[in-house]
Amino acid sequence: xxxxxxxxxxxxxxxxxxxxxxxxxxxxxxxxxxxxxxxxxxxxxxxxxxxxxxxxxxxxxxxxxxxxxxxxxxxxxxxxxxxxxxxxxxxxxxxxxxxxxxxxxxxxxxxxxxxxxxxxxxxxxxxxxxxxxxxxxxxxxxxxxxxxxxxxxxxxxxxxxxxxxxxxxxxxxxxxxxxxxxxxxxxxxxxxxxxxxxxxxxxxxxxxxxxxxxxxxxxxxxxxxxxxxxxxxxxxxxxxxxxxxxxxxxxxxxxxxxxxxxxxxxxxxxxxxxxxxxxxxxxxxxxxxxxxxxxxxxxxxxxxxxxxxxxxxxxxxxxxxxxxxxxxxxxxxxxxxxxxxxxxxxxxxxxxxxxxxxxxxxxxxxxxxxxxxxxxxxxxxxxxxxxxxxxxxxxxxxxxxxxxxxxxxxxxxxxxxxxxxxxxxxxx
Amino acid sequence: xxxxxxxxxxxxxxxxxxxxxxxxxxxxxxxxxxxxxxxxxxxxxxxxxxxxxxxxxxxxxxxxxxxxxxxxxxxxxxxxxxxxxxxxxxxxxxxxxxxxxxxxxxxxxxxxxxxxxxxxxxxxxxxxxxxxxxxxxxxxxxxxxxxxxxxxxxxxxxxxxxxxxxxxxxxxxxxxxxxxxxxxxxxxxxxxxxxxxxxxxxxxxxxxxxxxxxxxxxxxxxxxxxxxxxxxxxxxxxxxxxxxxxxxxxxxxxxxxxxxxxxxxxxxxxxxxxxxxxxxxxxxxxxxxxxxxxxxxxxxxxxxxxxxxxxxxxxxxxxxxxxxxxxxxxxxxxxxxxxxxxxxxxxxxxxxxxxxxxxxxxxxxxxxxxxxxxxxxxxxxxxxxxxxxxxxxxxxxxxxxxxxxxxxxxxxxxxxxxxxxxxxxxxx
Numbered sequence: 087x088x089x090x091x092x093x094x095x096x097x098x099x100x101x102x103x104x105x106x107x108x109x110x111x112x113x114x115x116x117x118x119x120x121x122x123x124x125x126x127x128x129x130x131x132x133x134x135x136x137x138x139x140x141x142x143x144x145x146x147x148x149x150x151x152x153x154x155x156x157x158x159x160x161x162x163x164x165x166x167x168x169x170x171x172x173x174x175x176x177x178x179x180x181x182x183x184x185x186x187x188x189x190x191x192x193x194x195x196x197x198x199x200x201x202x203x204x205x206x207x208x209x210x211x212x213x214x215x216x217x218x219x220x221x222x223x224x225x226x227x228x229x230x231x232x233x234x235x236x237x238x239x240x241x242x243x244x245x246x247x248x249x250x251x252x253x254x255x256x257x258x259x260x261x262x263x264x265x266x267x268x269x270x271x272x273x274x275x276x277x278x279x280x281x282x283x284x285x286x287x288x289x290x291x292x293x294x295x296x297x298x299x300x301x302x303x304x305x306x307x308x309x310x311x312x313x314x315x316x317x318x319x320x321x322x323x324x325x326x327x328x329x330x331x332x333x334x335x336x337x338x339x340x341x342x343x344x345x346x347x348x349x350x351x352x353x354x355x356x357x358x359x360x361x362x363x364x365x366x367x368x369x370x371x372x373x374x375x376x377x378x379x380x381x382x383x384x385x386x387x388x389x390x391x392x393x394x395x396x397x398x399x400x401x402x403x404x405x406x407x408x409x410x411x412x413x414x415x416x417x418x419x420x421x422x423x424x425x426x427x428x429x430x431x432x433x434x435x436x437x438x439x440x441x442x443x444x445x446x447x448x449x450x451x452x453x454x455x456x457x458x459x460x461x462x463x464x465x466x467x468x469x470x471x472x473x474x475x476x477x478x479x480x481x482x483x484x485x486x487x488x489x490x491x492x493x494x495x496x497x498x499x500x501x502x503x504x505x506x507x508x509x510x511x512x513x514x
Numbered sequence: 515x516x517x518x519x520x521x522x523x524x525x526x527x528x529x530x531x532x533x534x535x536x537x538x539x540x541x542x543x544x545x546x547x548x549x550x551x552x553x554x555x556x557x558x559x560x561x562x563x564x565x566x567x568x569x570x571x572x573x574x575x576x577x578x579x580x581x582x583x584x585x586x587x588x589x590x591x592x593x594x595x596x597x598x599x600x601x602x603x604x605x606x607x608x609x610x611x612x613x614x615x616x617x618x619x620x621x622x623x624x625x626x627x628x629x630x631x632x633x634x635x636x637x638x639x640x641x642x643x644x645x646x647x648x649x650x651x652x653x654x655x656x657x658x659x660x661x662x663x664x665x666x667x668x669x670x671x672x673x674x675x676x677x678x679x680x681x682x683x684x685x686x687x688x689x690x691x692x693x694x695x696x697x698x699x700x701x702x703x704x705x706x707x708x709x710x711x712x713x714x715x716x717x718x719x720x721x722x723x724x725x726x727x728x729x730x731x732x733x734x735x736x737x738x739x740x741x742x743x744x745x746x747x748x749x750x751x752x753x754x755x756x757x758x759x760x761x762x763x764x765x766x767x768x769x770x771x772x773x774x775x776x777x778x779x780x781x782x783x784x785x786x787x788x789x790x791x792x793x794x795x796x797x798x799x800x801x802x803x804x805x806x807x808x809x810x811x812x813x814x815x816x817x818x819x820x821x822x823x824x825x826x827x828x829x830x831x832x833x834x835x836x837x838x839x840x841x842x843x844x845x846x847x848x849x850x851x852x853x854x855x856x857x858x859x860x861x862x863x864x865x866x867x868x869x870x871x872x873x874x875x876x877x878x879x880x881x882x883x884x885x886x887x888x889x890x891x892x893x894x895x896x897x898x899x900x901x902x903x904x905x906x907x908x909x910x911x912x913x914x915x916x917x918x919x920x921x922x923x924x925x926x927x928x929x930x931x932x933x934x935x936x937x938x939x940x941x942x
Contacts, residue, residue: 100698102691138701166691168698175702255920262921263530263594263823270528270596273566274603279819297921367798387818391707395691399826401920481920492683492829492909493690493725 089119089126090200092419093143094151095136096168096235097175097206097213101249102256102397103408104235105169105497107205108135109162110412111233112151116159118420128420134197134504138171140204140213141514144186146193148504161497163409164487166397169499175514177213180220187220189512195226196507201419202228205412207236207247211427212451218425231415232427232447235408237394239290242453243445244429246480248411249394251404254294255481256396257283257338260389262298265305265336268385272334277382278325279336281306282369283389286342289313289457291393295338296469297477305336307467310368312342313457314466316351321372322379324467329382339368398494402483407440414442438479517547517554518628520847521571522579523564524596524663525603525634525641529677530684530825531836532663533597533925535633536563537590538840539661540579544587546848556848562625562932566599568632568641569942572614574621576932589925591837592915594825597927603942605641608648615648617940623654624935629847630656633840635664635675639855640879646853659843660855660875663836665822667718670881671873672857674908676839677822679832682722683909684824685711685766688817690726693733693764696813700762705810706753707764709734710797711817714770717741717885719821723766724897725905733764735895738796740770741885742894744779749800750807752895757810767796826922830911835868842870866907 094111096104115130135149136142142149149170151159162169180187194202202221204214214232221228234241239250261281268279285291289311296309307328310316328335344350351368369386376384411428418426427450431443461473469477487494522539524532543558563577564570570577577598579587590597608615622630632642642660649656662669667678689709696707713719717739724737735756738744756763772778779796797814804812839856846854855878859871889901897905915922 096698100695141701165694167694171698171701173699173702258921259826260820260824262924263825264819266593266595266924267528267819267823270524270599271601273569273599274601281820297919370795370798385818386816387820388814388816389820390813390815391692391695392688392709392815392817392820395695396688397691398687478919483920484914484917486912486914489912491725491906492911493686496690496694 088198089129089131091131091198092133092201092203093136093194093199094133094203095139095142095205096170096172097139097204097210098172099237099394100168100172101235101237101394102166102252102400103248103405104205105162105165105167106405106408107233107235107248107412108169109159110409111203111416112159114413114416118416130201130416130420131198134199135170137501137503139173139175140177141173141175142171143193144189144512144514146506146508146512148197149501150504153500153502158497158499163405164397164485165496166395169497170501176209177216180216180223187216188224190217191220191224191226192508194228197504200228202230203233203415204230205233205235207238208241208452208454211241211447215425215447215451218447229419229424231419231423232450233411233415234427234429237291238285238288240288240454240456241450242455243427243449245432245440246430248404248408250290251401251407251480252396253284253291253393254297254477255401256393256399257291257294258297258481259399261295261306261336261338264387265298268334268336275383276385277329277334278373278376278384279334280369280372280384280386281338281389282341282367282386283338284393285312285340287312287454287456289340292338292340293457293461293469293473294477294481296473297481306338307332307335308337309468310337310339310343311457311462312340312344314462315346316343318375322375325376326380337372339372341368343368397487400485401481402485403480405485410442418444438482516626517557517559519559519626520561520629520631521564521576521622521627522561522631523567523570523633524598524600525567525632525638526600527665527822528596528600529663529665529822530594530680530828531676531833532633533590533593533595534833534836535661535663535676535840536597537587538837539631539844540587542841542844546844558629558844558848559626562627563598565929565931567601567603568605569601569603570599571621572617572940572942574934574936574940576625577929578932581928581930586925586927591833592825592913593924594823597925598929604637605644608644608651615644616652618645619648619652619654620936622656625932628656630658631661631843632658633661633663635666636669636880636882639669639875643853643875643879646875657847657852659847659851660878661839661843662855662857665719666713666716668716668882668884669878670883671855671877673860673868674858676832676836678718679829679835679908680824681712681719681821682725682905683829684821684827685719685722686725686909687827689723689734689764689766692815693726696762696764703811704813705757705762706801706804706812707762708797708800708812708814709766709817710769710795710814711766712821713740713768715740715882717768720766720768721885721889721897721901722905722909724901725909734766735760735763736765737896738765738767738771739885739890740768740772742890743774744771746803750803753804754808765800767800769796771796825915828913829909830913831908833913838870846872866910
């Protein structure tokens with residue numbers, strides 16, 4: 087039996103630490119070859135990364151990571167976004183689109199790929215499971231291991247998701263800083279500040295804004311979660327009361343915040359001069375509401391990609407976990423495991439501690455983990471002590487990238503493609 | 515002659531480092547009392563800070579900074595926003611509103627205040643000058659020293675303004691990080707990303723986005739300055755060309771970007787469902803333009819207060835300069851100077867170096883420094899090498915605040931008010 091190669095791909099929205107997982111995979115694969123155990127099944131040959139994710143496999147566009155120096159690979163640990171490119175491409179079921187699966191297996195066969203490492207969220211857990219099933223069906227052995235990644239923190243069966251801790255830290259720090267700004271100017275200027283954050287379905291990221299508060303009453307005064315139906319009157323009442331009491335009010339709003347009937351707040355039915363539906367966002371819609379109903383001067387910010395790419399303020403805990411799940415994926419594969427997701431387990435201890443675990447992919451695929459109701463205060467506008475205990479450890483520690491000329495120095499890969507072996511091209 | 519007290523106030527929009535200037539003032543004043551020279555005119559008694567800026571003087575709401583420990587004052591150096599509160603309140607001329615000036619002098623007299631340190635931008639330079647003039651007119655001696663502060667970097671007669679370097683670093687780093695995000699996803703997702711930054715009149719902050727580029731062709735591909743008339747067709751053409759060439763396009767847009775006739779891009783004439791004028795912002799307006807004319811998927815971010823409060827990513831150069839101008843203000847006052855602004859001078863040398871200077875306030879008041887045309891590329895969409903040479907040193911160095919539980923630990927002042935001495939109240 088000869089040593090088999092691995093395929094690694096990044097999937098879906100990128101994060102500040104997904105490359106740390108890539109670093110974990112590649113470094114573990116490299117060190118498998120320098121280990122004492124020289125049996126082929128305990129070693130991984132080359133790690134090929136999909137150019138732009140799974141699409142790279144379908145197109146036979148495989149990046150040869152062996153062309154990168156150890157130093158460059160190490161630098162991935164402090165480099166945000168997807169160094170090999172990512173994509174939003176969900177494979178259908180085998181019955182609906184057998185051609186895609188057959189193509190994948192064909193490419194894997196051509197390049198002696200025996201390991202499939204898929205780094206993504208819920209959708210990609212599903213794809214990873216399907217690849218494992220199809221490998222069996224088509225009689226070509228592939229061990230498929232899912233490496234969790236999502237800023238949304240909505241994967242089940244893992245205590246948390248790599249990527250989330252860093253966006254949580256960004257949101258907590260930004261909320262703290264902007265709150266100080268508003269507090270210092272509120273006597274004559276802005277009274278209401280709204281920060282819109284990501285999280286279309288789950289309120290984890292918005293909840294992280296609550297970590298900015300040292301004690302009860304500190305900003306943010308209001309958090310809007312997708313899990314809690316938005317009540318316009320109740321919201322405005324709370325804003326008004328907060329301004330009257332503190333002089334100002336800071337709101338952290340999830341982009342997924344919605345009314346009871348499921349209408350997003352951002353879908354305010356507004357149109358622009360051309361008659362297009364306004365793509366506004368929650369923050370400006372809320373701001374307009376505050377202005378027209380309460381008359382307060384407002385400001386709002388929309389962090390968008392800044393929040394998920396902010397490697398400069400990454401959580402050291404998150405970086406360590408992202409690296410660890412990548413490394414563990416290789417170790418699990420070499421231990422013969424298949425169709426599992428690497429997970430993070432919180433140890434039962436007073437002081438936060440974690441370890442790596444695993445869970446069968448059949449459990450994970452297409453399940454979303456929402457904020458539990460007891461993580462949200464009774465009035466629906468804040469986080470509880472329980473939520474704080476869960477969230478706070480995930481943003482612990484700073485892990486600064488190196489700087490040159492005042493700017494972070496992020497890895498620049500050569501991304502050299504492996505020579506094609508197949509004559510057929512595949513349209514994606 | 516007895517030792518006289520000082521009044522210090524923060525004015526206008528706050529910054530990540532204005533408290534570093536406060537720290538410079540207070541520490542220098544404290545050390546004047548421990549100096550060998552015991553003559554009263556070489557010492558400053560107490561430093562009273564205006565609660566919410568100059569309004570605090572008018573209301574006789576003076577914060578006694580002597581009630582704060584040395585440790586707390588030192589922590590101001592790494593604390594963003596205005597620790598004593600700031601305000602937007604421009605004093606009219608003496609002829610138009612003598613009552614305000616008479617009140618100021620009355621308060622200063624009651625509290626034996628002989629030094630007026632005003633920490634702000636162009637408007638406050640003007641106020642500072644007026645206070646100095648009125649002091650003479652009313653026969654109560656006050657030395658008025660202006661301490662420059664503005665994220666906009668638009669004060670004349672100083673190489674740069676404290677506050678700008680840090681917002682510039684924030685914008686450069688954020689642009690770099692978000693660009694990596696867009697680049698990694700553009701094959702199947704967002705093709706155009708727009709970051710809106712501050713700078714209503716001058717394009718300095720937007721220009722700082724250009725520092726994200728290592729070499730020509732790197733993102734940001736387009737910068738929109740208030741100084742360059744916006745041409746819709748030219749802009750769309752450049753976006754389209756950039757996407758076709760690189761796969762994606764990153765735009766940094768100043769909030770003050772405007773058409774030739776002076777209409778702000780943000781003033782798109784759009785209204786919401788209630789018929790209110792939409793307060794949109796440049797970024798969503800440009801995004802909508804890109805979508806409807808070119809059909810590209812877009813994302814946009816609006817940093818708003820996050821950019822000017824981002825002490826976590828402050829420029830070490832900026833922090834050092836902000837502290838130095840505060841310290842120098844005290845030294846200048848004790849040297850008998852009056853009606854001057856402390857300035858930062860760039861030394862003529864290959865390697866960037868700076869020193870503290872001064873300029874008479876009559877030169878400064880109400881003059882705005884725009885981006886010189888030769889700092890902007892011929893096509894109007896980028897910065898030149900000359901601009902890079904000017905800007906790059908200002909974001910050099912990192913100066914991280916201390917953290918606890920994953921969150922920066924910022925100074926928390928007691929802000930104890932001095933007992934009132936006047937019977938009259940003054941409405942502001």
